Amino acid sequence: MIRADNIFKSFGDNDVLKGIDFTFEAGKTNLIIGKSGAGKTVLLKILVGLMKPSDGHVWYDDVDLCSLSKDQIREIRMQVGMLFQGNALFDSMTIEENIRFPMDMFKTMTIKEKRKRVDFCLERVSLEGINGRYPSEISGGMQKRVGIARAFVLNPKYLFCDEPNSGLDPKTAITIDELISSITDEYNMTTIINTHDMNSVMEIGENICLLSNGNLVWQGNKDLVMETDNKELESFIFASPFLQKLRKRALLNG
Amino acid sequence: MFSLGFLEDFGRFLLWVPQVFKKPENWTMYYKETIRQTYDIGIGSLFIVFIISIFIGAVTAIQFSYQMAGTLIPPYYIGYIVRDMSIIASAPTITSIVLAGKVGANIASEIGGMKQKEHIDAMEIMGVNTSAYLVLPKIIGAVIAIPMLVTLAALLGSLGGYIASVPTGLFQQSDYITGLQSFFIPWNVVMMYVKAVVFALIIGFVSCYQGYFVKGGSIELGEASTRAVVVSDILILIADYLLAVLLTV
Incomplete structure (x- = not known):
């Protein structure tokens, strides 16, 4: 389990994260979603220890990552795997x-x-x-x-994925999502995925937090998404008129 | 503004250096990387060192021969001058300045590129101390390879002087050989190696620092490589002066 405990982050006058409280559960595919500029990547970097929060704590089970020295953070990282947006494979x-x-x-x-x-x-x-x-x-x-x-x-005990579907066609993106989800189940990992891919949300979102302008505006799972009346989530997931129509029809048909 | 930037860099450098000398996670990996870096710096720079040293030796011989023409200075002095010029000045200083351009820019762009492609973040996430793993082998590689290259440069400088003067009939082979063997002071060789090691440390640290802390995109990476060369060259010249003063007291 990883817990974000009242995380604040500012760059100069720009407040990017404004008090994020969220628990990323073990053995589940946890998603951080939100529009571009919502603060997803900053939150992920703070969770993984690549960036320090301006205020707040990150708990890896009972250990506060923010209070550790660089060497101690490296020990924690032995239990962390990460998939980068640009893959970061050594070319x-x-x-x-x-x-x-x-x-x-x-x-x-x-x-x-x-x-x-x-x-x-x-x-x-x-x-x-x-x-x-x-x-x-x-x-x-x-x-x-x-x-x-x-x-x-x-x-690893913890798996982080930064935009795993960016730049991929929808079919390959689904394959990647399924792969991450099945590996999470297989090894009982705490997986945290940073994404703005609607398909990922609906396919593998077991525990979701939605960020908007640095605030946590909604949390739940993929089953709650369809029935939501949260305007922020609606405008994010069902952004296109086609999807809005589809959702209305699905709700009408129960 | 300039001094503020310099102080910021200097402070960050001082905080970073202890990270470089932390205990390696895996000695074998560091050893392999050190061998690779030593090879890259040493073998990769052989050609340029060869060309530069031969020509500097040749030019030194011809210029001094021209300046000494018609004087009472014996001709064998040419060999002596070329040898000591190579050992004291051209081999360590000129070679290191050239290597700052070749090796320094290469190191800065390699590490800077890794930073921009998130390779450094990926290693950090794995638990690797990137300040040590990416920097220490390069520093050790430079400290091993550059004194070797400087030794070669000193020998080739004398050879260059010979090639430019004896076969062309500028002066006799016996005179040149006598000059090479005259007035030899072993301390000059010690000075050469002290300079080579200090310059290697300057090239290694400055270039790694510039690459490791690069921010932005390809333009900033180019600027970092240029800065690595310019700062290394300036520090080499300052260190050369200070060492000349200290070692010849």
């Missing part, structure tokens, strides 16, 4: 070297054991046999999946 390393990197750094395993684990992770994301290729030699969707494989190679 001068092969796919295998990318996935193996955390093991090379922190595990005392034989090279055979590491290769076995890499093969397992690649198989898990349906990318068998691309070990020797470089990130530039595979598609954007494949890069995302390699990013996921690298993120869970050390069996």
Whole structure:
């Protein structure tokens, strides 16, 4: 479990987060949603410890991340995996070297054991046999999946995903969502996804918080989205007239 | 404004340096990275060091020969002058200034590029101390490779002087060889190595710092690379002066 406890963040006079309180539950796919500029990325960076809040605390179970030294934060991070918006795959390393990197750094395993684990992770994301290729030699969707494989190679307790569907076609985006969701269930991870993809919300949103102008304006799950009367959520999820019509019809048909 | 920026950079640098010397997470990974960096800096700079050293040695021999023509100074002095010029000045200083351009810009853009592509964030999330893993091997690589390159530059400088003067008939081979063997002061070699190590540290730290703290996009990355070269060059010249004063007292 990760808990954001009254998080404030300002850049000069610009208040980006204004007192966010939210619990990201273990074993669930937790979503941070909101329009561009709502403060999602800043909140994610604060949760993962890449940025310090102006005020407030981030709790990893019983540990306050904000009170830890850099070295102590690094210890916590051994239990964290992250998928970046731009994948952040090391472009001068092969796919295998990318996935193996955390093991090379922190595990005392034989090279055979590491290769076995890499093969397992690649198989898990349906990318068998691309070990020797470089990130530039595979598609954007494949890069995302390699990013996921690298993120869970050390069996992390917490998984962070920053806009995992950005730049992907809808079908590939759904594949990525399903993959993240199934890995979360499989390893009972606390997964936090930062997204503005409506499909992700409706497919995998088990615990959702909606940010608007730095405020938490709605929380719930995908089942509550359809019935919401929250104007902010309505305007975010059902932004197009087509979707608004579809929703009305769905509600009429019960 | 300038002094405020300088103080800010200096303060950040002082806070950052202890992170660089933290205990490595995995000695083998650091060792491999150090070997790779030493190879890249050393082998990657051989050609440019070769060309520069040969030509500086050649020009030194020809210029001094021209200036000493018609004087009572014996011709073998040319070899002596070329040798000591190479050892004391051109090999450590000119080579390091050139390497600040080649190696320094390369290091700054490599680390800066990693920063912009979120590679550094990705490593930090994994629990890697990026200040140490990305910087320490480069510093050690520079401290190993640059003195070697400087040694080579000193030897090639003398060779350049020979090539430019003996086969062209400017003066006799025996004179040049006698000059090379005359008035040798071993302390000059010590000075050369002290300078090489200090300059290597300057190039390594300045370039890594500029890359690690780059902000913005490709324009800022270019500026950081340029700054790495300019600041390194200025600090090398200042350090050269200070070392010359300190080591020749």
